[in-house]
Amino acid sequence: MRLTNSPDGYGLVHWALHWGMAVLIFWLFWLGLTMVELPLSPQMFEAYALHKSLGLTVLVLVLARLAWRRLNGVPALPEGMGRLESVVATAVHHGIYGLLVVIPLSGWLYSGAAASPANWFGYFTVPNLIGANETAAKVLRAVHDIAGKLLMLCLALHVLGALKHHFISRDTVLKRMLLPRRN
Numbered sequence: 579m580r581l582t583n584s585p586d587g588y589g590l591v592h593w594a595l596h597w598g599m600a601v602l603i604f605w606l607f608w609l610g611l612t613m614v615e616l617p618l619s620p621q622m623f624e625a626y627a628l629h630k631s632l633g634l635t636v637l638v639l640v641l642a643r644l645a646w647r648r649l650n651g652v653p654a655l656p657e658g659m660g661r662l663e664s665v666v667a668t669a670v671h672h673g674i675y676g677l678l679v680v681i682p683l684s685g686w687l688y689s690g691a692a693a694s695p696a697n698w699f700g701y702f703t704v705p706n707l708i709g710a711n712e713t714a715a716k717v718l719r720a721v722h723d724i725a726g727k728l729l730m731l732c733l734a735l736h737v738l739g740a741l742k743h744h745f746i747s748r749d750t751v752l753k754r755m756l757l758p759r760r761n
């Protein structure tokens with residue numbers, strides 16, 4: 579199995595980061611939206627702690643993915659894609675990467691501002707990036723929430739784009755992401 583990307587396909591590392599992060603992000607949305615409805619209870623604290631640990635993991639993985647992308651490059655967009663379609667596809671990709679930095683970072687900052695430090699799976703407590711501050715906590719919570727909604731929109735466009743490539747344009751864009759290159 580090939581580890582690195584090539585001009586016509588993705589290697590194992592990019593493929594594993596893509597699908598691993600897709601699962602984590604889906605889980606984070608589900609946890610985030612359900613934990614805020616829970617009554618004050620040990621279960622609520624556990625859900626928050628898990629959400630923070632998974633979110634910090636996504637932050638590390640997205641930075642690793644951006645570095646890997648830079649070192650490795652990615653396969654070209656298929657020939658025959660219209661100018662508008664290429665611009666939208668590139669904007670959505672940049673939007674997803676940007677939001678995947680802003681969302682965990684705002685969550686981490688929010689934890690500091692709300693004086694509720696994040697601990698990574700019980701192994702260590704990450705330093706608070708800012709001190710307790712009620713106004714900052716309100717703003718950061720809103721940033722986390724709005725950026726999360728924008729990410730949902732970008733991911734919906736991303737999935738629709740992939741389906742359009744497969745069923746309408748009938749090119750290899752979705753297929754090459756479903757399985758990593760063999761050699």
Ligand code: HEM
Binds near residue numbers: 631633681685686
């Ligand atoms: C890609 C990563 C992340 C995603 C997709 C995500 C998503 C979400 C979502 C959808 C909510 C519910 C928003 C609401 O209804 O108000 C939420 C809430 C929350 N998130 Fe995240 N999150 C991520 C990372 C993090 C990180 C790294 C932390 C902290 C270290 C964090 C801390 C929180 C907290 C404390 C809340 C609850 C806010 C409240 O009490 O109202 N999140 N998150």
